[in-house]
Amino acid sequence: xxxxxxxxxxxxxxxxxxxxxxxxxxxxxxxxxxxxxxxxxxxxxxxxxxxxxxxxxxxxxxxxxxxxxxxxxxxxxxxxxxxxxxxxxxxxxxxxxxxxxxxxxxxxxxxxxxxxxxxxxxxxxxxxxxxxxxxxxxxxxxxxxxxxxxxxxxxxxxxxxxxxxxxxxxxxxxxxxxxxxxxxxxxxxx
Amino acid sequence: xxxxxxxxxxxxxxxxxxxxxxxxxxxxxxxxxxxxxxxxxxxxxxxxxxxxxxxxxxxxxxxxxxxxxxxxxxxxxxxxxxxxxxxxxxxxx
Numbered sequence: 001x002x003x004x005x006x007x008x009x010x011x012x013x014x015x016x017x018x019x020x021x022x023x024x025x026x027x028x029x030x031x032x033x034x035x036x037x038x039x040x041x042x043x044x045x046x047x048x049x050x051x052x053x054x055x056x057x058x059x060x061x062x063x064x065x066x067x068x069x070x071x072x073x074x075x076x077x078x079x080x081x082x083x084x085x086x087x088x089x090x091x092x093x094x095x096x097x098x099x100x101x102x103x104x105x106x107x108x109x110x111x112x113x114x115x116x117x118x119x120x121x122x123x124x125x126x127x128x129x130x131x132x133x134x135x136x137x138x139x140x141x142x143x144x145x146x147x148x149x150x151x152x153x154x155x156x157x158x159x160x161x162x163x164x165x166x167x168x169x170x171x172x173x174x175x176x177x178x179x180x181x182x183x184x185x186x187x188x189x190x
Numbered sequence: 191x192x193x194x195x196x197x198x199x200x201x202x203x204x205x206x207x208x209x210x211x212x213x214x215x216x217x218x219x220x221x222x223x224x225x226x227x228x229x230x231x232x233x234x235x236x237x238x239x240x241x242x243x244x245x246x247x248x249x250x251x252x253x254x255x256x257x258x259x260x261x262x263x264x265x266x267x268x269x270x271x272x273x274x275x276x277x278x279x280x281x282x283x
Contacts, residue, residue, distance in 0.1 A: 002254060061254075089255075089257060090256050091248055092232030092233055094229060095229025095230075096233055125228050128228055129229065172230075174236070176246070
């Protein structure tokens with residue numbers, strides 16, 4: 001069974017993350033599509049220190065970095081989350097593992113009551129995924145990105161709904177994926 | 191049994207099941223990310239192939255190597271099929 005770990009981002013991970021974040025297939029689905037420079041990346045990393053509202057993790061598959069999982073705007077009540085797989089060579093179904101890990105971490109570790117996810121309307125894979133996981137689509141908003149008006153779908157999940165839906169969702173997913181996600185470990189370095 | 195064809199046929203079945211659409215003609219060079227199957231689709235594909243073939247290379251590999259193209263995906267299954275078949279022959283003899 002592949003092993004999955006989520007480790008707090010460290011200085012040594014910055015270039016890996018920056019290279020992924022600058023990939024067109026990833027940055028085109030973000031609010032900010034700018035190419036991130038090395039200096040910007042270091043400044044961003046420094047800004048994370050002592051910031052209790054943001055947590056960024058590197059996702060390791062069999063000890064090899066493959067993606068990122070992050071939580072932002074964390075309050076006692078809620079948080080936003082996002083993720084991406086930087087590597088193309090991953091265990092088939094890794095996206096599901098990230099989705100499960102995000103829900104479990106937010107509700108069990110951050111202890112928030114609501115988790116939110118914003119998805120640009122043309123980014124279809126996370127929309128399918130959120131539907132499978134029975135997220136609630138809570139309307140939409142528009143943003144202007146590089147002069148273009150873009151629709152953003154707003155998804156939410158409450159702790160109570162996840163407790164109710166969890167088993168229903170898990171029977172739709174191959175058991176090995178659920179098992180690997182539940183065995184995934186979060187390592188916080190700071 | 192043509193393993194590659196089994197994989198391709200099953201990809202089409204899974205696409206139908208997950209209401210997704212296979213993009214273009216599947217070939218060895220098809221990038222899995224661009225095949226039209228999403229994460230759930232691939233997870234189901236691997237589970238279905240395990241039911242059909244009685245092995246799952248991704249949980250049995252000694253050195254984990256993950257595919258990015260359909261050709262590599264097939265090669266991983268082919269490599270383990272040889273091992274799997276030789277074990278089965280040993281058990282039968």
